[in-house]
Every structure is written in structure tokens, then in C-alpha cells.
Amino acid sequence: MTHRAACLCAIARDEAAADVREWVCYHLGLGFTHVALYDNGSREPLREVLAPLVARGVVSVTDFPWRDAPQLSAYFHALRLWRGRVFWLAFFDIDEFLVPLTGAASYADPPLSRLLRPYERFGGVALHWMMMGSGGHLRRPPGGTLANYHEALGLDAHVKSIVRPEAVARPLSPHHFAYREGEFAVNEDGFPVAGACSYPTARHLRINHYYYKSQQDFEAKIARGLATPVPGGSRTLDIFYAGCRLPAVRDTAVRSWRSFGADWARQAGWDYPGAATSGEAKTSPLRLSHCRDMAALRQLWRQIEELCRRGVDEAVVLPLRRRLWEQLCRLYAERGETDTARSAAAFWREQTGCAAGAGGAGGVVAEKA
Numbered sequence: 001m002t003h004r005a006a007c008l009c010a011i012a013r014d015e016a017a018a019d020v021r022e023w024v025c026y027h028l029g030l031g032f033t034h035v036a037l038y039d040n041g042s043r044e045p046l047r048e049v050l051a052p053l054v055a056r057g058v059v060s061v062t063d064f065p066w067r068d069a070p071q072l073s074a075y076f077h078a079l080r081l082w083r084g085r086v087f088w089l090a091f092f093d094i095d096e097f098l099v100p101l102t103g104a105a106s107y108a109d110p111p112l113s114r115l116l117r118p119y120e121r122f123g124g125v126a127l128h129w130m131m132m133g134s135g136g137h138l139r140r141p142p143g144g145t146l147a148n149y150h151e152a153l154g155l156d157a158h159v160k161s162i163v164r165p166e167a168v169a170r171p172l173s174p175h176h177f178a179y180r181e182g183e184f185a186v187n188e189d190g191f192p193v194a195g196a197c198s199y200p201t202a203r204h205l206r207i208n209h210y211y212y213k214s215q216q217d218f219e220a221k222i223a224r225g226l227a228t229p230v231p232g233g234s235r236t237l238d239i240f241y242a243g244c245r246l247p248a249v250r251d252t253a254v255r256s257w258r259s260f261g262a263d264w265a266r267q268a269g270w271d272y273p274g275a276a277t278s279g280e281a282k283t284s285p286l287r288l289s290h291c292r293d294m295a296a297l298r299q300l301w302r303q304i305e306e307l308c309r310r311g312v313d314e315a316v317v318l319p320l321r322r323r324l325w326e327q328l329c330r331l332y333a334e335r336g337e338t339d340t341a342r343s344a345a346a347f348w349r350e351q352t353g354c355a356a357g358a359g360g361a362g363g364v365v366a367e368k369a
Helices: 017-030 051-056 070-082 112-119 215-224 237-244 258-268 291-309 314-334 338-352
Strands: 006-012 034-039 059-063 088-091 096-100 124-132 151-163 168-171 177-179 205-209
Touching: 006 017, 006 070, 006 112, 017 034, 017 096, 017 258, 034 070, 051 059, 051 258, 070 088, 070 168, 096 112, 096 124, 112 124, 151 205, 215 237, 291 314
Parallel strands: 006 034, 006 088, 034 059, 124 205
Antiparallel strands: 088 151, 096 205, 124 151, 168 177
């Protein structure tokens, strides 16, 4: 098996040292070969927080005190720095953890390379957020992120990207990238993802987004501000309280993997909060449709893209967009995945500015494997 080096990139400022250490060790345990951090002016420098792993050469820290669009500037720098040096370059935040959903949890065979292998011919793979709730915590609990937050609020339309650096032209947002000619990112179905969102799917991999954590953590998040300012993107405690009211289900998909960072923490001389668990990772994967249906959708997507490249009037393209998203909604609705059908319809409306078509009712209902 050809080794495919994978680097994980993030920008951070004033994150709790324990959180950064857990995040770094966990992802090294999954199979990332390097973690590249950009320190956006932390009061406790990340270089000191992670000193033992920096000394080992598996973590690098770039001082990056920029205040104007620091996140996208750091991503652009990382693309140039790591192009030609690694096969994969992932872009996550410190509150985002990659979670494998298939395969046995084996320390001898880290899962990352195996799970990314089907996407090596593409420019990148777009993985969806599973939004994780606060679990009712007001104060920061002992024991780390992965051991304390098990309430899943639902699979989100937003994606985060793992890309081949040589296939990427530039970052467009914290979620997605502009690709070089002939290159593009796909989701797990192999369906092209052109923006920051797509229809939610998580069969092999997903991103657990620990957006809320405790109220104490959320207040610290408010104080740090946004690495990439967006219109209407200011954070308030009202957002935290609204998140506490959302319906949630217990989700333990990360349980089989959370101890994978323990060996790296031991080498660094740190305590690691992950419990020593192993065994088969449990999951209820989402499956959209038969591959024949996906091939038809991909072909329709290519038709739309070709017409847009040729500058064809949107009035000509719009019926094809309608057909594409109506088919997505229908496929989900037929399989009883009604929330996902609604998500696909909402995404279609966002792209076209028009009313939803057939099958636009519904929610993320995982189909049992």
C-alpha cells in the first residue's frame, strides 16, 4: 500500500491548552502525519503548549498575528507550504474532530489512509458536520471534549475539506476551495461539491463539531471572536441557549476512537482524557441511493456546470437545476430520510432562489447498515 502523507491545518487563538492537546493527539492517532498550526496571537503561545510534539517534528507552529482575514490567509499560506510535500491537507477548527464511521478501531492500523483512499482521484473530499450539543453543561467539565459531549443535534449541510494541495487554487471560505481546471471536491457519494454546503451524508467519515460545549466554553468562544467574519455572524449567549433547546439524540460514534491519541499524549508527558476502548466502530450510515441513480445525478450536474461555463442564460439552466434537486429530494423521501430531503430542498432553494420541488419534506434519518 502506498503511503499517503496527510497534514492537518488549523488556526487558533487563546484556545484552552488541554483542548488543543487533545485535538492534536487524537488526530495524530487517527493517522495524520503532521499537524500545522497557525497561532493568531495566543496569550499562551501554542509553540509552548505543544513543545514536546514540536520538538519531535510532528507539530509545527507558525506565528500568525494577522487581524485581517487571518483564517483564509493562513490557509493560503499552508497550501503553498505543503504543496508537493503531502498528499492530503485537511482544514479543521480546534472544536472539530474527524470521526471514522466504518471499520475496526485498531491501533496497529490507523484508519485515515484507508478511508481516504476512494477519493484519491479527486481534488478533495468534503465531509459534513455532525453538530454536537452542550449536554447541559454550564461549567467546563473535567475529562476533555470527547468524553463529555455525546448529544448529537443532527447532520449539517456545511462541509469541511480535506484536499490535495496541488489540485487547489485558493481558499474561498473556511469550508471550501477553488480548484484548478479539471479538479473538484466530492462528497462521500462521489457527488461534486461546489460550495460550502451540500446535501448531508455521512457513511464513512464525518466531522463532529463541538460548537457549543459548556456555557463557560461558549463565553470564551465569544471573547475570541471570529477568525473569518461573516455578515450576521456575531456570537451571543442567546445562540448557546437556543442550542440547548434543540432536540438531541445520544451519539457514541467517537467512543471507539477517542483513546487513539493516548500514546501521543504519553510521549509528550501529558494526561489524555480518552478512555481505553477498542472494537468495532458502531454507525448508522446514510445511504442516498443505488450507484445508478448517483451516476445520473452526476451527469446532470456536469451538464449544468458546462452550460454555466459557456455563459448560457440562467433561464436555460434553471430547469436543469430544478430537476437535479427534485431528484435528490425524491430519492431521500423514497428512503424515508425526510429530514435529509428537506435539507436537499433547502440547499436547492438557496442555489436557485425558487420554491421547493417534489419531496421537499423531511429530516435526517439514518438507515441501518
